[in-house]
Amino acid sequence: xxxxxxxxxxxxxxxxxxxxxxxxxxxxxxxxxxxxxxxxxxxxxxxxxxxxxxxxxxxxxxxxxxxxxxxxxxxxxxxxxxxxxxxxxxxxxxxxxxxxxxxxxxxxxxxxxxxxxxxxxxxxxxxxxxxxxxxxxxxxxxxxxxxxxxxxxxxxxx
Ligand SMILES: CC(C)(COP(=O)(O)OP(=O)(O)OC[C@H]1O[C@@H](n2cnc3c(N)ncnc32)[C@H](O)[C@@H]1OP(=O)(O)O)[C@@H](O)C(=O)NCCC(=O)NCCS
Numbered sequence: 627x628x629x630x631x632x633x634x635x636x637x638x639x640x641x642x643x644x645x646x647x648x649x650x651x652x653x654x655x656x657x658x659x660x661x662x663x664x665x666x667x668x669x670x671x672x673x674x675x676x677x678x679x680x681x682x683x684x685x686x687x688x689x690x691x692x693x694x695x696x697x698x699x700x701x702x703x704x705x706x707x708x709x710x711x712x713x714x715x716x717x718x719x720x721x722x723x724x725x726x727x728x729x730x731x732x733x734x735x736x737x738x739x740x741x742x743x744x745x746x747x748x749x750x751x752x753x754x755x756x757x758x759x760x761x762x763x764x765x766x767x768x769x770x771x772x773x774x775x776x777x778x779x780x781x782x783x784x
Contacts, residue, residue: 630680630718632675644704645706645707646658646704651742654704674691676691677689691726696731697731697733698722699735700736703715732772755767755768
């Protein structure tokens with residue numbers, strides 16, 4: 627089963643121990659570092675908000691964002707070790723889009739490494755437009771919550 631719940635200061639220990647580094651995927655290291663080293667303070671100071679997906683007491687996915695007037699900038703989204711490829715990454719991103727829509731946001735942005743095929747696939751399915759950065763290392767992904775064109779032929783109930 628499991629459920630999404632907001633992240634807060636009470637989750638510091640779980641975030642500091644969260645593992646999402648993937649062998650031979652070096653671009654996953656900074657994501658883990660953001661979650662372990664920066665997110666607990668960012669949540670406590672209120673610069674970021676986030677959600678986690680829990681099964682019982684196990685934290686299986688994390689997403690956090692910073693809010694601008696009409697935009698949520700996703701700082702990290704990750705699925706815990708041992709839980710990938712079961713749809714949780716996609717589900718977590720969809721949950722962020724739902725909540726952003728409810729809060730009256732227009733855009734959800736994120737920065738995705740060029741080699742991160744899983745995250746690129748998720749953003750593509752959710753109708754993101756992607757712009758390469760100057761170094762061609764990351765893609766700046768923008769999801770327009772009002773004008774999305776999901777490319778999933780089956781359509782997504784979101
Ligand atoms: C990237 C990440 C969030 C994907 O989460 P996930 O739960 O494994 O992804 P899902 O199961 O929801 O898969 C969504 C789609 O991506 C595909 N996919 C997932 N990982 C993939 C990979 N490594 N290579 C290719 N495709 C991949 C899935 O097959 C699925 O496609 P399908 O619906 O056509 O079958 C997860 O691997 C992760 O946490 N990585 C480490 C942290 C990270 O890189 N976060 C992103 C920061 S921008």
